[in-house]
Amino acid sequence: MADTYDYDAIVVGSGMSGGWAAKELTERGLRTLVLEAGGPIDPRIDYVEHVQPWQMHFRGFGDRKALERDQPIQIKCYACDEVGHKFFVNDNDNPYTTPSDAPFNWLRGRQVGGRSIMWGRQVYRWSDLDFEANAKDGHGNDWPIRYTDIAPWYAHVERFIGVSGAQEGLSQLPDGIFQRPMQMTAVEADARPKILKAFNGERVMTIGRVAILTENHNGRLACHYCGACEKGCITLSYFSSVNATLPAARATGNLTLRPHSAVAEVLYDAKKGRARGVRVIDTLTRHEIEYTSRILFLNASTIETVRLLLNSKNAQFPDGLANSSGTLGKYVMDHNFGAGAWGTHPGFKDKRTIGNRPNGVYIARFRNVKSQHPDFLRGYGFQGGAGRSGWDRGQWMPGYGAAFKQSLIDDLGDWGFGATGFGESLPREENRVTIDPEVKDKWGIPAARIEVRWTDNERAMEKDMAKSMAEMLEAAGFKDVHQNEDMNPPGHCIHEMGGARMSKTSKEGVLNKWNQAWDVKNLFITDGSCMASTACQNPSITYMALTARAAAHAAEAMKRNEL
C-alpha cells in the first residue's frame, strides 16, 4: 500500500528561515504546511511604525508595570517598547531556565513572521575566513561547506529580499548584489577616510548593508525613512517573511499556513527511519493534532528547534531525535556584544540629517585578518552611527526660560558618534541547551534550560573593542571619547546559534552539508541551530541562503525519489 501524507512538506516556523523554506519548497511544486506557534500578522492592522509618542499613554516609556509583569526578559530588547512589545513573547507563558550564575537573555517573538518582524535587518555575507575558522584554530568542528558553496545562494537571497549597500572589495566581507546605498551622515563621511589613513587602510567603515529597499522592488516600495522598522512597515520596504517570502509562497497556491500551532514533537517512524510528521498543540483550543509529510523542515529558531528535537526523543533516539552524535544541544553560541566607544564632534554645526535612516555604519572586521592578535582568537565588527543630539540634551542640560527653550528648538546640538562591537564567540561543548526536568510552558511542553557562559577569549575581545573604537574616534577628530567595556549576557545580541550543527561526518554533528539530519534523511534544519561557528557578521542572510540551498537540494532529492 502506498504511503499517504497530508502534505509534501511541513515547515515548523514562519520567521526568517521558515519563510524561505516555504517560498522555495512551494515554488518547486511541493504542497507545504507552515506551522507557526504564534498568531497571524496583518500588516494593515498590526504594524505600528507610525504611532507617534504623543499617541502613547507613556510617551514611549512603556507601561512599566505590565511589561515587568508579563515581559521581564523581553523588555531588555530596545524594540520591546510601548507599542513594539506586542511582537515579543509573554515570558510567563514561555518560560526557560538558566543556572543562577549564567544569565541568558532569550529575546524572541511568536507570530507569523517570527523575529523577521523586528529584526535588525543588517545583512553581511560570510567569507572563507569564517568558514575556515574552526578548522584553523581547532575550536569547534570544521564546517562542511566553504564560501563557494553558499555564494550563489547569497546572490539568490539578495536578489529577492533587496539589500542596499556599498561595494568595498574586502576579502573578509564579500560584496553582494546591492541596491543604491543609504547616505552616510556628514561626520561619518568625514570619519571614514581619516580612519582608513590612521590605520593603514585596514579599518574600513562602510554604510550598513541592510535588507531595506532604496529602490522599488518586486511590488515593495522604497523606504520612506520613518525610522521605526522594528514596528512593521506598511510599504513592505524592509524584508520580513510577512512582507516578502510568505506572500511569494502563497502566490504559488501550494501554501497552507497554520498559526497558533505549537509543535510539541517530531513523530518518528522507527521502521522506515524517517520523520513521519509532527504533533501539534493548538494554542487556542489546546487540542492535539498530527500532520504528516514526506519531508520536514525545522525553522523554529535556534533554541526552539533544539528543544523540539530533545522533546522528540524515542526508543531509538533516547537523547533526542537525530542525536546519534551526542552533539545535539551543545555548542550553542551568540555574538559577544556590548563594548565600544562614543564621542562628540566639535564641527559640522552647519549640517543636519533629513529623514530617519533605519541603518547605521559598519566597520568590517580588522582583527585576526592578516595577523594574529596576542590576546584573543577570531574577530569582531562594529555597528554604530552618528547623529545630532537634538532636544534630548535638554533633559540634562542646565538652563531654563525662553532662550533655553528656543535653543532646544533651533540648535540641533553636537554631533555624537557611538559604535558597538559584535564579536565571534568560540564554540564550546559546555555551552548547551537541555530540557528542564520540571518547568513546562503554558501548553505543557517541557521548557528549555540554557547554559551558556562567556570565556576569557570573549572578555579579552571586548576590552579590545572598547580600545580600538576609541582609537578610531580620536583619529577622526572626536572629543570626549568614552570607552565602554561592559558586555551583555549571552543571548542579548539575539544571534543565538548552534545546537544542531552542520558537520563533515555524522560523528561530529547533527546535519550534513545539505542541512539534512545525518540520522533522519527527510529531516532538514536550516535555522540558526545549524551553525558550527558564529563569524562576527549578523547571521540572518546566512540562514536564508542555507535554507534556499537546502530546499533546492531536498526538492531535487524528492524528484529522484531519494527521500
Add this chain to the structure above:
Amino acid sequence: MERRDLLRALASAAALSVLPNEKALAAWSRLATGTATTNGLSDAQMALVRAMADTIIPRTDTPSATDVGVHRFVEVIVSEYAKDEDRTKFLAGLDAIDARARTESSAVFAELSPEARGKMIESLESGSRDVDPAQTYWRLKGLVVHGYFTSEPVMKDVLKVVVMPGKFEGAAPVAIKKRPSDVKVPPSGQEAHAHG
C-alpha cells in the same frame, strides 16, 4: 474636588478594601486631611510641577509646557509608571523643593516671582545632581523636556516632524531661522542660562 481626584479616590477606596485595617485607616486619614492623595500629586505638588514646568519652558511665540499638558504627563509617570519607592522619593523631593523655597523666600515655589524662581533653579542646578532636592529637580526637568517635545502640538507645529520624510540626507545644510523670538527678551526677565 476635580473629577480626576474623585475617580482616584474611588479607585483607591476599592484598593483599600483589600489592605490590612491599620494601613487602610492611615491611608484614609491622609486622604481625608488632604495631606496626601493616593498615587498621584497633591494639589500643592501639582502647583509646583506646573510652575516649574512653565519656568523651564515658558510661553513665547510657541506654547509653554503646561499649554501642552506636560503636568498631566508628569502625573501619569508618577501615578502609573513609577515604582513605589521612586514615587515616594519623588514626591518627598518636590516637598523639599517647596520647603527650601519657603525657607529662602517665605513662599512656595509657585508663588515666587519669576526672578526668585530663576534663582532657585540656578541654585538647584549648581550643586550635585545626586542629592535631593536637586535629584528630584533633574528628574522633573527630564520629564518636562521629554513631555514637551513629545506632545502633539510641539511635534506637529513647532518641530514640524514629518512622519514619512520619503528621503534621507546625511549632510543637509542647516537653515538658520531668524524669528522675532530669537531676539526678544521675555518681559518676565526669564533669561535663559543655557551653557550646555
